[in-house]
Amino acid sequence: MLKNTDSIIFDLDGTLWDATATVAKAWQAAIDKVDYVQDEITVQKVQSITGMTYDAIYDKLYAYLSTEQRNELKAICAKEELEHMNKQGGNLYEGLEKTLRALKERYRLFIVSNCQMGYIESFLEHSKLHDLIEGHQCYGTKSLQKSENIKEIVARHQLANPVYVGDTLGDYEASKKAGVPFIYASYGFGDVPGYDARIDSIPDLEKLFLS
Template sequence: MAKKQFDLIVFDWDGTLMDSTATIVACIQAAAKDLGLPIPDKKQASYVIGLGLQDAMQAVLPGLDSKYYPHMVERYRYHYLAKDKGLTLFDGVREMLKDLSQQGYFLAVATGKSRVGLNRALDAANLLSVFDATRCADETFSKPHPAMLHELTRELGQDMQRTVMIGDTTHDLQMAINAGAAGIAVHYGAHSAPELQALNPAYAAASVFELHAWLNENA
């Protein structure tokens, strides 16, 4: 089947492919509690998902003495590593990725996770061989800076105008805008539908199955 709009499909990881939003929120809150800091509410903690870890901690608790942020990162990792083995892909993700790969699309990941964290997740999900390239926040600039998409398109020899970024946060969609790529929102992750719609995504999916169907019909 001839591709209609895109050759490269880039996915966010947490909250887009992996059902991890609630766990990340709980770990951010636990890290703050460990250090006796103000505990962010669910909306505050959800909002920083997708940013690099250091940037996320600075955004969720702005104005702290800078000495606290490395400790927040350490405590977050402690809690997350105790829970990440129980995380699962959203229903339909594995089938969607297999189908898109078989159709000849280039597939990539752009994530706020660290390289070690993403490799652990890909290995646990048995998806290491599915993606043609991946970028992590500790390798380049954090979202919404466009560097991840610029680097992925260069690595894979792809045109930004035939690239789409799919994510559950405004950080993902803003990165796509900043890079000159298309953006697709998913409404089952960290940020609310109105927040995502304000950035005028090309499409917004309420489920992985809706996303898969739209990509098959339109991508």
């Protein structure tokens, strides 16, 4: 199934980097600016919702808030998140640049994430990998589900045999809905019921596609 692969589409959080500590710090800064959220945000809590769309995250974590309060908190969190990301970024997984540069020699590389607009750009700025990623799409652009964003990348760039690399159940489900083989990044934040291939570290992609 992977023999004729011509392109690799990556999830971001839990797949290419771990930015949960920065996100938790940013969201806590946002929470401190309002008087209607009592519980603190933790790295573990951020990891538990990684991969969900922005709207779904706030519906899950803050169901007790009014719609107006959730929307206000979401806007403040989004602003704080980008400010913190632009300053601090996240931790790139070991071997990321070497592996992506090796893969780029043979495959076209893309990113599809459920993040807000500006987040992928922040990753590219901190990682200095602009030259390796041909295109990207996120939930924040059109509020589309990840499966639809995968399909859009495939159609826009005329990809013949792409695969999707991700770490959560949402990634697995999105790839299946999009009709794209799924590679499970087991080192990330989630568990999945199945996969077409599994990697336990980023460099495993070289073994899978370049050996």
